[in-house]
Amino acid sequence: GAWQSTLARISSWAVNLLVLALAAVGLKTSFSVLKGLGIKPFLVGLGAAVTVGVVSFIVITVLTGLGVV
Numbered sequence: 001g002a003w004q005s006t007l008a009r010i011s012s013w014a015v016n017l018l019v020l021a022l023a024a025v026g027l028k029t030s031f032s033v034l035k036g037l038g039i040k041p042f043l044v045g046l047g048a049a050v051t052v053g054v055v056s057f058i059v060i061t062v063l064t065g066l067g068v069v
Contacts, residue, residue: 063069
């Protein structure tokens with residue numbers, strides 16, 4: 001009982017702090033600076049995101065097929 005309550009509280013704090021950190025990063029973002037960087041960093045980030053998504057999908061599909069998940 002007490003352990004579950006503590007874990008729920010920690011989880012809630014973690015989510016709130018993550019949202020706060022992401023908001024701080026977003027509010028500090030200068031779009032004029034990003035525009036000056038060009039398209040290359042955007043494409044690298046997009047490629048990384050697509051790679052992570054594809055690998056995650058494959059791993060989840062394989063683990064589900066094996067009955068692990």
